[in-house]
Amino acid sequence: MTDYKAPLRDMRFILNEVIGLEKHYQSLGLADITSDLIDSILEEGARFSETALAPLNRQADEEAVTFENGVVTTPTGFKEAYRQYCDNGWASITAPTDFGGQDLPNSLATPFHEMTMSSNLSLRTYPGLTEGSILAINKHGSDELKNTYLEKLIDGTWSGTMCLTESQAGTDLGMLRTKATRNTDGSYSVTGTKIFITAGEHDLSENIIHLVLAKLPDAPSGSKGISLFLVPKFLPNAEGQPDERNAVTCGSVEHKMGIKASATCVLNFENAKGWIVGGEHQGLACMFTMMNDARFQVGLQGLGIAEMAFQGALEYANDRIQTRSLSGIKSPDKVADPIIVHPDVRRMLLTQIALTEGCRMMSYYVSTLLDKERFETDKQKHKENTALLSFFIPIVKSFLTDAGQEVSSLGVQVYGGHGFIREWGMEQLMRDSRILMLYEGTNGVQALDFIRRKLLGDNGKALNGFIDQINQFCDGYVYDDTKIKNNNIGGLITTLKDVLIEWESLGMEAIKAAQQDPEEIGACSVDFLQYSSYAVLPYFWALMATVAQKEIEAGSNEADFYNSKIITATFYFDRILPRTKMHKHALLSGAENLMKLNAKHFAF
């Protein structure tokens, strides 16, 4: 099994050289965040992930969580690792300072989160859900709730969950049946059964704070009638210490394909005591507060898995000796050549790199939009940022999770038969990453959100605005026709400009088709989202390539590093970007080929 090594050089390249974090922070009035702080978070995060999290990951998959008499036990080492996670302050990076948090920008937490997801995705899901709870309580909770719960959630003594799904209500939350009734003391009684609750029960924290969607008796029907309740496992006493057990119990844990060390629970609420978060019937709006963040985090999980799969595949491709190169012996001292000499193995590795680093660039960029969402004070800028962030969230969620699955499957493929054997670790990455395309809204749901809310919803403004931004980048770079032709980047920029024209026109086509027939929305949604993702990535690769090119021209002594970025960018344009052609033809083919077949005639 390959040891995880945080890709610090690649992370720094994106953060410092391409994005320019320090300048970004200055523009948001966060000048106290220096490159020293950025660096120490990277270094310490790497050390922690490599030494405390990664070594537990394989064994935890074998042990999985266990369930007995309502008690969930996490695998060996999880308690200690979780404790370190909290003690080192990793749980509080972005949390509000009023309650012990560090209130640092998301972009500073993002590389660390990626590392935790590469090294131990299951473990990461425990503090991960708490972060969402903190967001919701801080924004929508009463002062009393904030005072009682935030500090302990932020220091990790307590952990949080999101209780949305019920067996009959997944994508369609309007169908949920969990009920809440008002008590005379201002609290509520919550009754119902929730499923698929990540970290719903476990032994890592002394209390678990559930955020539960339920309906009041007089609620409007459908999703407008949902309220959000805070329901603790143990009711805090007057001193804020966990006291009486609340009427919420874990009925079972799911046996899953992957992330087996993450407890996915059925939770039964039987007149459990809770308090409302936000107004009555305002639950869905409260959930939306967390949604951008949660979906971004799931995308990041895909990136984390992809990075680990690439590291494993690269190690194996260098170590594994098998057959000779097509163009003659490359390692005459060995009985065969390492398989990295074979073009098809290189194709797989380069696909892994092009997707992984492209996704990293994209998600780190989007993390700066999350920063602006919190720290930008100019109203107009904030509004524009919100639109762009919303536009990107379904792309990040779906594309990075698709990439996680593809890159980990390529990892298995590079290993040949060994990829299928558990002890080598590659198949676990495939299994762990398969959930990512499903939870926090399936990728099909992301595509509907993208086309309905982010494209049709503002009549293509966000799309066109972003295309303008890329065009400005292209025009800014292409200051000199001669230069374009004489360096490595010119061809990329030219192709990128062509893609933008096609992307814009497909967006307009999609809007037109959807206006004529609502089925067209769903008929082109996934292909349009995938087209858009593959069309965004060349921008990020061009960004990286131009920075690399400038460094090379300036005589950097890291020319090999920068060259590798240009080569990978070229690979992306040559061999991955053509996927847009497939999506273009599919999405233009219209709804009829999907809707014509009678539901009864799918099988005979």
Add this chain to the structure above:
Amino acid sequence: MTDYKAPLRDMRFILNEVIGLEKHYQSLGLADITSDLIDSILEEGARFSETALAPLNRQADEEAVTFENGVVTTPTGFKEAYRQYCDNGWASITAPTDFGGQDLPNSLATPFHEMTMSSNLSLRTYPGLTEGSILAINKHGSDELKNTYLEKLIDGTWSGTMCLTESQAGTDLGMLRTKATRNTDGSYSVTGTKIFITAGEHDLSENIIHLVLAKLPDAPSGSKGISLFLVPKFLPNAEGQPDERNAVTCGSVEHKMGIKASATCVLNFENAKGWIVGGEHQGLACMFTMMNDARFQVGLQGLGIAEMAFQGALEYANDRIQTRSLSGIKSPDKVADPIIVHPDVRRMLLTQIALTEGCRMMSYYVSTLLDKERFETDKQKHKENTALLSFFIPIVKSFLTDAGQEVSSLGVQVYGGHGFIREWGMEQLMRDSRILMLYEGTNGVQALDFIRRKLLGDNGKALNGFIDQINQFCDGYVYDDTKIKNNNIGGLITTLKDVLIEWESLGMEAIKAAQQDPEEIGACSVDFLQYSSYAVLPYFWALMATVAQKEIEAGSNEADFYNSKIITATFYFDRILPRTKMHKHALLSGAENLMKLNAKHFAF
């Protein structure tokens, strides 16, 4: 969990209506195989697979095989099911009559094999390997070996294995280290360790007959120095009964991602007694005897999994009620519509159908080539058939196994979160099918074989011959320009002809590029094989659509069935065929984007 139901109507459509099995058998002098026999095999095979194999599949995945002190125990019910399998004569369909087999054509066994793979892939691997052993022993073994082993292998009392891989020798068999020495009695002593041996040890049969690749002391180096030995677990006594234990032991079983009920063994041979099969140093040629068959069978496993995944997804899509149709309420009596109303769910289901049925058509067609390989007496026709069969084997092996993975992943996706939960059965299909892209030569190895041996090897003759065959079909159908425009098929035929032109020219490009730079072979291999697969499938879909169209025009009372074939064919052309565009651009991009990056610079 969805119960497996053999898709008999679809199978009969392909076998009887599109291929015309009876006529095919007549042309091979097998006129005694009537439609009654075909039918009874289908009916009985369906009953057996549905009632004896499918019910064991889920539980067997949970139990897996267990290993203790060299003994492998298969899951509950496997012994009884295996016994029935043999008692019912399923193990002997294609085996030689001289030793108790039925000597029936492969095309008659293929639909049954597909059913076993849909219903219980792990169980199928036990008799599956025996079939290959029978082939090899029958063709290359001495009369004594045949007389001692074939009858018991054919009636399933004994089972067989193929011992090729060693930890340092997978793709590169020339690197194997297992040694054989000559004994004075004409037997050999075999010493070495083999890994990844399917059914290498188990409790289903009273003896296990290993076919082992090993090198004699004076063997030429590399793959030309390999010999094939028959090494029984128990040495038969004079009466042919298992007697003395041979020096072959199971060291461990692998813990795998999937097919957990199939024993994947490490086998240790320590001066184990064996007999040569074929001539000394002729082992690889003997293995080639089995290779077409084995690779075809693995492709079929992909088809089997795909069918089961489709059945599961379709059932769920009809049952699961969630949100309303984009174009308004479809089930006013329910609180939401079944998800099959949603275009994107239909896109996933139709992708499953188009791939699964297209693959079924392709593999059943190729099974008729396997028939001709055995029964065609005309030498010229036999030679042409061999070329076409060889051309198809890497396509079937890689494309059907890729499809198995894609279709089962789509199955998981249709189920949403439930797809990730073991009890629903969908994730098992993904895990089970992942091995198929790896064993019997990874799909990358198939692609190299395709381009080196099947394209370059005969300078494109097989490709062009097959393209001619499709063109004749197109020209035969397009007897009337008016007709083309007036029915549903004309557009498909026109597109198909365009694809053929492009396919041929890409083939010629690939040959040219490969002649200039050997790295180009590996640089375009996978994309060319995938292009070829996606370009072959429209032929098979057009075949099915034309038959369906004729039935509709003739006023069939099964118009809904035939219409569904035309709709699915159209879906294939609209939404799957565009994948060729992606592969075309990638394969034409050349080797430089793969070879330029120094192996040391894939990561920093």
